[in-house]
Amino acid sequence: MAVQKIIKIGEELLRKESLPIFNFGTGELKQLEEDLRDTLLAFREKYGYGRGISAVQIGKLKRAIYIKTEGFEGMLVNPEIVKRSEKMFWTWDSCFSADIAFFVKILRYCSVEVEYFDWEGKKKILEAKEDLSELLQHEIDHLDGKLFIDYLDEEKKLLFMKDVFEKLKA
Numbered sequence: 001m002a003v004q005k006i007i008k009i010g011e012e013l014l015r016k017e018s019l020p021i022f023n024f025g026t027g028e029l030k031q032l033e034e035d036l037r038d039t040l041l042a043f044r045e046k047y048g049y050g051r052g053i054s055a056v057q058i059g060k061l062k063r064a065i066y067i068k069t070e071g072f073e074g075m076l077v078n079p080e081i082v083k084r085s086e087k088m089f090w091t092w093d094s095c096f097s098a099d100i101a102f103f104v105k106i107l108r109y110c111s112v113e114v115e116y117f118d119w120e121g122k123k124k125i126l127e128a129k130e131d132l133s134e135l136l137q138h139e140i141d142h143l144d145g146k147l148f149i150d151y152l153d154e155e156k157k158l159l160f161m162k163d164v165f166e167k168l169k170a
Contacts, residue, residue: 002035003042004058009097009147018056018063018143021077024121029064033075033119036066043096044068050096052135054142057097065139069132076116076126079140083113091134093148106151108134 007013023029036053044050055064063078087110092103111129114136118124128136138148 002031002038004035004039006039006043006053006096007057007059008099009095009149013059013061014056014097014142014147015145016056016061017145018054018061020063021117024077024117024119029077029119032060032062032064033066035060036064036075037068040066040068047100049100051131052139053096054139056142056145063143065136065143067132067135067139069135071132072126072128075119076114076136077119077121079114079116079136079143081112081137081140082115082125084109085111085133087111089130093134093138093151095138095148097147098149104148104152106148108137112136114140 021029032055035058036055039058040050040053043053051069052065052067055062064075065079066075067073088107089110090105091108093106093108094100094103110133111127112133114126114128116124116126126136141147141150
């Protein structure tokens, strides 16, 4: 098992843009897939929740995410949203990097189409709706240095950050 430490909100790495992966089918990429999967499964076992994780959350600035849902399981390398629905929906979002200690209500697209590569370099397309769509948007945001709290308006963000820092001091 290759469980990795999850990077927490406030650490600078989470704000950096992840780098594309060009070397497919390597032992290094397979190890990244195992690290992501094992870390996700360990988090799920500990907290009873969790469907996806990005490489940056385990300290790897690489464009890769791992998803485990009823409808899909696997690593998506260099995922890119290529199509979005016009319709959006409100959803409660949280993050491993916040220990799923709080949720914020944000808007996400109802459906997305994601182009990605598997670890061997085969190009694929994943059409996602509702929960899977929201999850993919969340994880791909991580690869761009964006966090779920960035969707809060400035007033809510200021109140939210004040509450978080006060709880961290306690």
